[in-house]
Amino acid sequence: MKAQRILIIGGGFSGMSAAIELRKAGADVDLVEIDPEWRNYGAGISLGGATLRAFGQLGILDAFLEHGSAHDGVSLRLPHGPCIAELPTPRIAGPSVPGGGAIMRPVLARILADATRAAGTNVRLGCTFKTFEQDASGVDVTFSDGRRQRYDLVVGADGLYSGVRATLFPGAPAPQYNGQAVWRAVVPRPPEITTATIWIGPRVKPGVNPVSKSEMYLFVTEPRPLNERVDPSTFLDHLRGLLADFPASELQAIRAQLNPESLIVFRPLEGLLVPRPWSKGRVVMIGDAVHATTPHLASGACIGIEDAIVLAEELGRHAALPASLAAYEERRWERCRMVVENSARLGEIEVTGGDKAEHERIMRDSLAALAQPI
Ligand SMILES: Cc1cc2nc3c(=O)[nH]c(=O)nc-3n(C[C@H](O)[C@H](O)[C@H](O)COP(=O)(O)OP(=O)(O)OC[C@H]3O[C@@H](n4cnc5c(N)ncnc54)[C@H](O)[C@@H]3O)c2cc1C
Numbered sequence: 051m052k053a054q055r056i057l058i059i060g061g062g063f064s065g066m067s068a069a070i071e072l073r074k075a076g077a078d079v080d081l082v083e084i085d086p087e088w089r090n091y092g093a094g095i096s097l098g099g100a101t102l103r104a105f106g107q108l109g110i111l112d113a114f115l116e117h118g119s120a121h122d123g124v125s126l127r128l129p130h131g132p133c134i135a136e137l138p139t140p141r142i143a144g145p146s147v148p149g150g151g152a153i154m155r156p157v158l159a160r161i162l163a164d165a166t167r168a169a170g171t172n173v174r175l176g177c178t179f180k181t182f183e184q185d186a187s188g189v190d191v192t193f194s195d196g197r198r199q200r201y202d203l204v205v206g207a208d209g210l211y212s213g214v215r216a217t218l219f220p221g222a223p224a225p226q227y228n229g230q231a232v233w234r235a236v237v238p239r240p241p242e243i244t245t246a247t248i249w250i251g252p253r254v255k256p257g258v259n260p261v262s263k264s265e266m267y268l269f270v271t272e273p274r275p276l277n278e279r280v281d282p283s284t285f286l287d288h289l290r291g292l293l294a295d296f297p298a299s300e301l302q303a304i305r306a307q308l309n310p311e312s313l314i315v316f317r318p319l320e321g322l323l324v325p326r327p328w329s330k331g332r333v334v335m336i337g338d339a340v341h342a343t344t345p346h347l348a349s350g351a352c353i354g355i356e357d358a359i360v361l362a363e364e365l366g367r368h369a370a371l372p373a374s375l376a377a378y379e380e381r382r383w384e385r386c387r388m389v390v391e392n393s394a395r396l397g398e399i400e401v402t403g404g405d406k407a408e409h410e411r412i413m414r415d416s417l418a419a420l421a422q423p424i
Contacts, residue, residue, distance in 0.1 A: 051077040051366055057191060057201045058171075059179055059214055061088055064337025064354030065207030066162040070108050071362035073169035080201075081166065082193065084208075086176030090159035092313045093234040094267025096246060096259050096348035099142030099149040100420045104355045106143055113161045118153030119260040121245040129251050131298035137413070142421050150246065152259040152267065154236070179204075182217070184331045203371065204333045205361070207354075210322060212339035218330045225320040227277040228344050228397045232269055232319060233289050235312040237304050239266040249301060252403060254292050256301060268304055269345075273401045277318045285314040319344040319397065323390045326383060329375045336361060341386040346396035347416050349389045356424050357382055385424065392416045 054077040058065045061083030069081045102120065105111040114120070124137040139149030167173060180192045188200045206214025215222050239260050248257035256270040270292050280288070286308060293305040308314070322342040328335050337354030357378075364377040392412050399409045 051075040054078065054202045054365070055200070056080070056203045056205065057082070057179075057189075057199070058205045058207055060084075060206065060208035060212075060337075060339070061163070061166070061173065061175075062090075062207060062209055062337065062354070063158070063162060063351045064339075064358055065205070066159075066166045067104075067108055067355040067358035068205050068207060068336060068361060069166045069171040069173075070162075070169045071358050072365070073171055075362050075366050077365075078172075079170075080172045080174065080199070082174045082177040082179065084176070084178045088159070088163060088175055090155045091315060092236070093155055093315045094152050094236065094259060094261040094269075095155050095158060095351060096152045096269075096345075097150060098348055098352060098417070098420060099140055099147075100349070100424075101352040101355065102143035102147055102149075102151065104352060104359060106147075107359050108162075108165065108355070110161050110165050111143065111147070113165075114151070114153060114158070115147075117157050117161065117262070118151055119262055120148040120151035121260060122148045122150065123245050124150070125245060125247040127247065127249045127298060129249055129296045129298060131300075134250070137417075139417070140421050152246070152261045154261050154265075154267070157261075178213070182333065184333065189332045202332065203365075206333060206335040206339050207337050207358075209338045210320065210342045212335065214333065214335060215324065215339050218333055218335070219324070222324050223322065225322040225342060228319045228321055228394060229273060229275060229401045230271050230319045230344070230397050231274045231280075232271050232317050232345065233285075233292065234270075234315045234317070235268045235289065235308060236261070236265055237268055237307055237312060239264055240300065240303070243300065247300070249296055249298055250406075251296060253400070254295070255400060256293060256296060258300070258304070271319075271400060274318070280316050282316075285316060286310060286312075289314055321390055321394050321397075323387060326379060328379050328382075332371060334361065334375050334378065341390050343390045343393045344397050346393040346400075347389055347413070347420070349393075349420060352420070353382075353386050353389050356385070360424060381424070385419070388416065388419055
């Protein structure tokens with residue numbers, strides 16, 4: 051890939067991972083990110099063993115283990131506290147690396163941004179594309195800062211509301227609201243919380259996951275038939291209200307601790323699976339731009355990062371670009387479809403109060419599938 055000039059549009063987890071892997075392969079990489087401050091919002095993110103395996107490939111596993119939290123298993127509990135199951139999380143990233151974990155999003159974003167820059171990526175912040183026009187030998191891109199440059203390949207990694215997708219495939223489906231929202235907050239971590247822990251209520255599902263030695267993040271899924279704006283001044287009372295029906299002592303302690311500084315974030319859940327193809331000519335898409343999943347399997351970041359790894363591998367494997375892009379899509383489609391569709395079904399079961407046995411079966415089957423090589 052030595053002579054290749056590649057543009058990545060979007061500096062989220064997927065775009066940064068693509069920059070790291072493509073630089074390793076020797077390509078000349080520009081990355082444009084629309085946010086001048088390259089921010090990521092202050093919530094925790096849960097990561098499975100497959101994500102930690104991908105971190106190993108990117109070379110950021112040690113930084114994650116230092117600044118995040120890695121642990122084994124998921125503890126499932128009843129609303130008043132008793133444990134009903136301990137779901138095993140296989141050690142996919144190697145025998146010495148726990149099977150899952152979590153970290154604050156801004157911390158992971160900083161680790162990836164440092165690795166992106168250290169790899170020699172030319173990063174331009176506060177910049178986006180205005181137009182791209184392609185012919186048989188390249189793509190001419192004009193940018194919001196007035197520049198115009200020609201590339202061998204453009205990678206669209208600009209997330210759920212992707213402008214690259216809208217330009218390439220104006221008829222692509224729009225994100226779909228799933229009837230649920232998730233609340234997140236950051237709270238102190240008591241010593242008894244050693245791993246991801248979820249309390250299974252009839253409709254509302256709170257959980258916590260350690261993000262460091264001293265903190266954990268709280269997530270609470272709530273059915274909401276309409277995707278309506280919620281006034282931020284009501285966040286604290288609403289979140290406390292959702293926890294009122296859970297007598298478990300850990301949740302009541304969290305409820306008492308929540309305060310205006312708890313970084314409460316509210317987010318309606320949307321999913322999207324863009325039908326194939328995921329590329330046109332010399333422009334290809336990765337991550338949420340083509341497959342945004344609801345967080346029921348905590349694997350959205352994972353599959354976007356894996357896209358980046360597989361794309362770089364396939365670009366290095368074939369002499370002709372169409373063969374590389376076809377091989378990338380072929381390797382990614384089934385795994386990403388499985389994550390998006392199974393997550394959507396889990397959400398549906400939760401919203402309708404559906405079959406708990408089906409919910410558990412989908413969880414187990416999906417986690418087993420995610421453990422497979424990519
Ligand atoms: C509530 C919620 C909870 C989640 N929890 C988890 C979890 O626990 N575990 C997990 O693995 N996944 C989780 N996910 C999914 C995960 O956050 C996403 O899958 C992942 O962040 C996608 O990364 P991305 O880089 O593809 O897209 P994004 O993170 O959306 O990044 C896109 C980047 O492109 C930039 N951009 C946008 N437009 C342009 C443009 N025109 N030009 C230049 N730059 C642009 C944006 O500023 C952004 O930096 C969750 C998602 C949600 C909604």
